[in-house]
Amino acid sequence: MKKLFEGIRVIDFGNNVAGPLTVAMMADFGADVIKVEKPGVGDDSRGFSPRIEGHSLSNLWLNRGKRSITLDVKSPEGKKLFLELLSSADVFLESSRPGVMQRLGLHYEALKALNPRLIMCSISGFGQTGPYKDLPGYDMIAQAASALMFVNGFADMPPTRIGPSIADYCCAYNGFGAISAALFYRERTGIGQHIDLSIAECAIALNDHIPSGFLNPKIMRTGNHHALMGPYGVFNGKQGSIALGAINPNLWGKLCKVMGKEEYAEKPGFATAGDRAQPENLPKVIELIEGWLDSVGDIKEAENMLRAQGIPCFKIMTLQELKDDPHFLERGMIAPLKTPQLSMKTVLARGNQIHMSETPGEMGIPPLLNEHAEEIICDVLGHSKEEYEALIESGAFGKTN
Numbered sequence: 001m002k003k004l005f006e007g008i009r010v011i012d013f014g015n016n017v018a019g020p021l022t023v024a025m026m027a028d029f030g031a032d033v034i035k036v037e038k039p040g041v042g043d044d045s046r047g048f049s050p051r052i053e054g055h056s057l058s059n060l061w062l063n064r065g066k067r068s069i070t071l072d073v074k075s076p077e078g079k080k081l082f083l084e085l086l087s088s089a090d091v092f093l094e095s096s097r098p099g100v101m102q103r104l105g106l107h108y109e110a111l112k113a114l115n116p117r118l119i120m121c122s123i124s125g126f127g128q129t130g131p132y133k134d135l136p137g138y139d140m141i142a143q144a145a146s147a148l149m150f151v152n153g154f155a156d157m158p159p160t161r162i163g164p165s166i167a168d169y170c171c172a173y174n175g176f177g178a179i180s181a182a183l184f185y186r187e188r189t190g191i192g193q194h195i196d197l198s199i200a201e202c203a204i205a206l207n208d209h210i211p212s213g214f215l216n217p218k219i220m221r222t223g224n225h226h227a228l229m230g231p232y233g234v235f236n237g238k239q240g241s242i243a244l245g246a247i248n249p250n251l252w253g254k255l256c257k258v259m260g261k262e263e264y265a266e267k268p269g270f271a272t273a274g275d276r277a278q279p280e281n282l283p284k285v286i287e288l289i290e291g292w293l294d295s296v297g298d299i300k301e302a303e304n305m306l307r308a309q310g311i312p313c314f315k316i317m318t319l320q321e322l323k324d325d326p327h328f329l330e331r332g333m334i335a336p337l338k339t340p341q342l343s344m345k346t347v348l349a350r351g352n353q354i355h356m357s358e359t360p361g362e363m364g365i366p367p368l369l370n371e372h373a374e375e376i377i378c379d380v381l382g383h384s385k386e387e388y389e390a391l392i393e394s395g396a397f398g399k400t401n
Helices: 018-028 057-062 076-087 100-104 108-114 139-145 166-189 199-206 210-215 249-259 282-296 299-308 319-323 326-330 373-380 385-394
Strands: 009-013 032-037 066-070 091-094 119-124 194-198 232-237 240-245 313-315 334-339 345-350
Touching (some): 009 018, 018 057, 057 345, 076 108, 076 385, 108 119, 119 166, 139 199, 194 199, 232 282, 240 299, 249 299, 282 299, 299 313
Parallel strands (some): 009 032
Antiparallel strands (some): 232 240
8 A cells, every 4th residue: 555545535525725725635545536516617716816827826836635526416317426526435525515415315324325335524614503504605704704804913003814714724634633533433343434624613623822812801912023032023124024933941041142142131010921922011022032033134134043043933934935945845845746737847846745654645637627537437337438429418527518
């Protein structure tokens, strides 16, 4: 066995980011992922920017290593084919709004009767139950509902959206882990199960301000600095910015020595991480560090001086610097994605962050819309070429003009 999920078939009925990424990661590790898309338009992410030669870069990355087929699951022929796929599948991922699968007759209890070993993962904005279950949800909505947005930004400014789709990605990583755990359980028992994942709940799980915020209603946004410990934040110099954390006594003492401010190592109001984060003391801590950065001038030299003392820090990387970073290139975190549909044949993208010694992952080729329809119908489901052509005429894959 050379690939972790070799022999595992996944039916991807997901859309946008969280669902498709969950099973794209499974494809990286050898799963056969069949992506069932909406006729004519496919996954919404096919319309996302940026685009190269008419193809969305986001869609290419989110759907790497999959096979694509379009099915009209509201048509009798399309639904019949979909059920055939599900009867042969190990995992079914869907990201429809709660209630849609019930109306289509594709809910877990019906599918469990069809395929008791099936693991079904439902990803939605707020989960399959509760007062919010019918609300539509995107990453930004989850950031708002989880109070992540409330604690992000500066105290004297309105709440700020976190730039990357952090809730979607967190949900995808949870989905990957949950499906893996369910497969492990099935290996032991032979029984499948239903996984109910909420993008908003995954965002709440990320929000480490919750315990202190529940206790202290005055907890607010603290910008580039931590509300409870310092120095732990972003500090600006003449030639750039650096993230720096010196929160235990040893690191704080070393930082004071590097800055030539040894007297602050045990000075009242500055001796502990909690003291230094207090509103009356944090401005002085920032002033000390940023004054020292200005005196050094070159932010890279300051970074080297801090690293020499073992102080956790990193100059704020630009995207262009990250693209050429030797560490992440060596580890394959910045890696080429094969794109035969483009004239450039590969695009530089994020690689796989999970490094496994025995079953390493590898990004596969993203599919064109409906590219593998004949292959899936004939090779996977065993229909004849004539049956496939009749299914086209029936509208199973969407209406033809």
